[in-house]
Amino acid sequence: MRREIIINADACKRCGRCARVCPSAVYTQEKGEVPVVRKARNCIQCGHCVDVCEASAIRHSDFPAEHIHRIKKESIPSPESLMELMKSRRSNRTITPAPIPIESLSDIIEAAYTAPTAENSRKVVVTVLLGEDIQAVEDTTMKFFLRLAGILMSPVLRPLTKLFLRDLYNEAAELYRFERKWREGKRPCTCNGTALLAFCAPKGYDFGWQDCNLAYQNASLMAEAHGVSQIYMGLVQMAFKNMGRKKTERLLHLPKNHKLYALMALGMPAFYYPNYSDKPKNPYQHEFFQTSPDSSDQ
Ligand SMILES: Cc1cc2nc3c(=O)[nH]c(=O)nc-3n(C[C@H](O)[C@H](O)[C@H](O)COP(=O)(O)O)c2cc1C
Incomplete structure (x- = not known):
């Protein structure tokens, strides 16, 4: 038209x-x-x-x-309430099998699609995985890391892993803890989420990372506002980075030639946190009116 x-x-x-x-x-x-x-x-x-x-x-x-909608100014959160939401948002990993209310899930997805995109290209696609599809993602991730550990922690490579891949070597114990849970029928890699949201954009699009993670953040704040737990699935993403394109598209139900840029686990928590604590400052974080982090030394 x-x-x-x-x-x-x-x-x-x-x-x-x-x-x-x-x-x-x-x-x-x-x-x-x-x-x-x-x-x-x-x-x-x-x-x-x-x-x-x-x-x-x-x-x-x-x-x-x-x-076209008139903005309801009275419905816009005040800076204080927005800050409270952002500070109280948590990766609450106490996810239960209780279903996520459909209105909450629908708001979370709408929030994702409301995020800005480069040149308003609106190329982000959010797919929703439930039930057996989540189990397939869990199994694929677990098997990938177990295979990797099998190689890196083999008697021959173990000393080299310890020397050159210290972080990975130190993570091995955590991996075997995950394996035990997985064999008990739990889903440690996907945090027992009852829904997974995969954020993807066409392969070769320049702003896939940015657009998908802006969409992620919108969705995560909406999840928090609904009392739904959300956790960023970095570990699963690492595994899928090493998976073939076709397998990734199939398991995550991505449209053809789309690349995964963010993944969110969602679910209803066993309980909520009554407190939030101030996040430790990083050394470069400085107060707004200070000119540099070490200006007091000058
Ligand atoms: C890029 C990224 C990857 C993450 N990957 C995982 C993950 O694989 N599993 C997990 O349980 N949490 C994961 N998280 C959640 C962080 O561990 C969590 O955000 C952090 O510990 C701070 O806690 P908070 O989200 O409750 O403030 C990830 C977070 C980010 C930003």
Whole structure:
């Protein structure tokens, strides 16, 4: 369908905001005149022009009236409540078999798709895995790490692993602890999640990491707001990085030629935390008004 952008000259207040906010120079405006649509084909469908117009004077074929909403300012969290949400968010790993309410899951996925994407390309795809599909991801991950450990911890390579791959060597005990749980029928790699969200984007797309992890963070805050546990599945991602493309696409239900950039386990926790503690500061983290972390030394 051809894109159509029409400005209702009678309603337009000639404020020129649409022309000012458009990142793609779709509009031009002579001072005090009704803006003119010059390059509708440049439009990246960001919706800034229709959202900024107080007079609802722009009819844009990509944004029919029913897709434009007045912002309910009173519903926007205050800085304090947003900070409280971010500080109290936890990777709560006490996930139970209780099902995640469908409204919560649906909000979490919607939050992911609401995140900004580079040039508004909206290439992020979120797939949802449940039941047996999660078990397949768990088994594949566990088997991958056991195979890797079998090689690196073999009598021949063990001394070299200890010398050159110290971190991996130190992680071995944790891996065998995971293996014991896995053999008992638990799912330690996927934290017993009852849903997995895979965030992917087309292979070769330049901003896959950024877009997917912005989507992840939106979804994780929404999960917290719903009282649903979420945990970042870095370990599983490491295993899948070493898996063939076809196998990854099949197991995670990714569209063809899509690459995995983030993975989230979700589930209902056994209990909630009553406290949050301040995160330890990293040495480069400094107060806003300080010019550098070690300015006190100067
Ligand atoms: C990139 C990344 C990878 C992670 N991978 C795992 C993982 O594989 N398993 C796990 O239980 N937690 C994983 N986590 C969760 C972190 O361990 C957790 O965020 C961190 O300990 C801080 O705790 P918090 O999320 O409760 O603040 C990961 C987090 C990030 C950001």
